[in-house]
Amino acid sequence: MGKTLKExxxxxxxxxxxxxxxxxxxxxxxxxxSREFKTLVSPKVDMDQEETDLKNKKILYYNAFTxxxxxxxxxxxxxxxxxxxxxxxxxxKWVFEDQGQDRNVVKYFQxxxxxxxxxxxxxxxxxxxxDERERTVDAFTEVxxxxxxxxxxxxxxxxxxxxxxxxxxxxxxxxxxxQVVNVLNVAEESDRETNQFDNIKYVFIDDPVTSLDENHLxxxxxxxxxxxxxxxxxxxxxxxxxxxxxxxxxxxxxxxxKQKAGYILSRLEDNTFELNKVxxxxxxxxxxxxxxxxELETAVANNQVKRQHFTYLRNLYExxxxxxxxxxxxxxxxGDRDVYYKRITNFTSHSTIAGEVIAEPTPQEKQTxxxxxxxxxxxxxxxxxx
Numbered sequence: 589m590g591k592t593l594k595e596x597x598x599x600x601x602x603x604x605x606x607x608x609x610x611x612x613x614x615x616x617x618x619x620x621x622s623r624e625f626k627t628l629v630s631p632k633v634d635m636d637q638e639e640t641d642l643k644n645k646k647i648l649y650y651n652a653f654t655x656x657x658x659x660x661x662x663x664x665x666x667x668x669x670x671x672x673x674x675x676x677x678x679x680x681k682w683v684f685e686d687q688g689q690d691r692n693v694v695k696y697f698q699x700x701x702x703x704x705x706x707x708x709x710x711x712x713x714x715x716x717x718x719d720e721r722e723r724t725v726d727a728f729t730e731v732x733x734x735x736x737x738x739x740x741x742x743x744x745x746x747x748x749x750x751x752x753x754x755x756x757x758x759x760x761x762x763x764x765x766x767q768v769v770n771v772l773n774v775a776e777e778s779d780r781e782t783n784q785f786d787n788i789k790y791v792f793i794d795d796p797v798t799s800l801d802e803n804h805l806x807x808x809x810x811x812x813x814x815x816x817x818x819x820x821x822x823x824x825x826x827x828x829x830x831x832x833x834x835x836x837x838x839x840x841x842x843x844x845x846k847q848k849a850g851y852i853l854s855r856l857e858d859n860t861f862e863l864n865k866v867x868x869x870x871x872x873x874x875x876x877x878x879x880x881x882x883e884l885e886t887a888v889a890n891n892q893v894k895r896q897h898f899t900y901l902r903n904l905y906e907x908x909x910x911x912x913x914x915x916x917x918x919x920x921x922x923g924d925r926d927v928y929y930k931r932i933t934n935f936t937s938h939s940t941i942a943g944e945v946i947a948e949p950t951p952q953e954k955q956t957x958x959x960x961x962x963x964x965x966x967x968x969x970x971x972x973x974x
Contacts, residue, residue: 590860593617596853597624599863600829601790606821607845610831610863611838612853613899617861618831621853622651622794625829629790642678642784648768650761651794658757660747661730670747671710672731672756679764682784684709684728689763696759700804701752704736731756751800758796758808762815765791769815772824792829797837809837813844857894877907884961893954901957902932908968922963931956 591599600608612618629647657675674680683689694707710730735743748756768788774780796812797805816828831853832838842850854862880900887893902917909917918929931953949957 590856590858590862593621593624593861594628596861596863597621597628600625601628604827606819606827607816607841607847608827608829608851609838609841609845609847610829610851610853611835612831612833614833616853616855618794618833618853619652621831621861622649622792622829623653625649625790625792642682644787645678645785646787647790647792648679648761648765648788649790649792649794650758650796651792654761655754655757658753662747669732669745671745672733672748672753674729674731676729680728680760683760683764687767689767690728692763692766693756693759696762697756700755700759700800700808702735704738705748705752706734706736707731707756708734754796755800755804761796762812766815769819769826772826773818773820775823789825790827790829792831794831795833797832797834805834805837806840809840810844813841816845854896857896877904880904880907881961881965884957888954888958888961891954893949893957895949897957898932898949901960905932905960905964908964912968920964920968921960922967928956928960932960 610618610621626647626649630645657677657680659673659675660670661673662670674684683693690709697707698705708731709728710732732744733746733748735746737743768785768791771780771782771785772788777783777786780786793812797808800808819826819828830841832841838850841847849865849867852864852866854864856862880903884897884900884904887897905917905920909915909920912920914920918925921928
């Protein structure tokens with residue numbers, strides 16, 4: 589029997605480590621965990637105050653809900669000027685209006701995407717006072733993107749990709765996080781440029797690397813790790829919880845922040861969860877393919893093979909195929925490859941029909957997991973402990 593995400597959130601909160609790094613498959617509860625943690629630290633009773641006053645914030649968090657603050661107006665009527673709308677909240681108001689961080693946001697965004705891709709902000713709008721007089725105020729409500737093709741040719745009003753959009757939103761968050769770290773590293777509160785961050789004690793970051801190419805992923809991870817390392821834990825006691833589905837990001841963060849252990853979040857068959865501590869260096873225990881191998885070996889030895897272990901087996905084959913240069917993980921399968929391929933795929937594919945449920949593995953299917961695991965280990969030179 590596992591734990592609820594609320595219980596795991598409490599476990600993370602109780603831990604006094606500066607950095608807690610968590611790996612999980614997509615769909616295994618990372619974003620939900622970030623919400624549970626946020627609710628635990630800042631209960632909903634504080635929402636009204638939280639939305640209007642940054643000074644009362646105890647936690648900064650980046651997840652899929654952060655991305656929901658930005659949404660597209662696709663100009664469906666004229667199909668001419670798609671724009672990314674900014675839903676104002678305490679974070680966006682602080683970054684853009686109070687601190688004028690738009691230039692830094694653009695700098696980070698272009699660094700991770702393309703320096704020819706230019707965001708332009710609509711930074712003013714007109715309001716009416718109580719006496720009906722109009723006045724212009726600063727605000728950042730939308731972003732329009734253009735692309736400089738060279739030779740004085742500019743593509744105006746373009747809609748950027750989902751990956752580029754994620755990079756833009758991350759750049760907004762990172763600009764804020766960088767300022768928070770720098771401000772809280774000043775020992776005397778009276779000497780800080782602002783006291784808006786004095787109550788922040790947690791930063792929860794969920795998967796900031798979606799759709800990034802490998803080079804930019806590495807850069808983002810190294811930059812984030814450097815910023816986290818610069819945060820003076822003895823002075824400000826700010827704790828960082830980072831979750832990801834990307835093993836490269838995980839390993840870079842693990843090495844760069846000099847962790848001694850990481851965590852793997854798993855969802856069990858009964859929809860409870862486990863947070864397992866993983867000891868060792870990234871070349872051995874913290875390499876995720878070795879975690880998969882260990883989990884499969886344990887399940888086979890205890891005759892506890894479940895549907896999830898077919899997913900583990902497929903992932904292990906995929907990672908091995910990628911490492912060895914095969915284009916298709918099925919090429920590593922023994923004998924009648926099509927039979928094994930279909931059997932694994934049947935258990936690892938998501939159901940497309942509501943209510944459709946794949947039965948528990950039969951004894952023969954459990955034996956298939958054992959056979960294919962042994963084949964992979966024995967054929968492709970996995971390290972074996974003497």
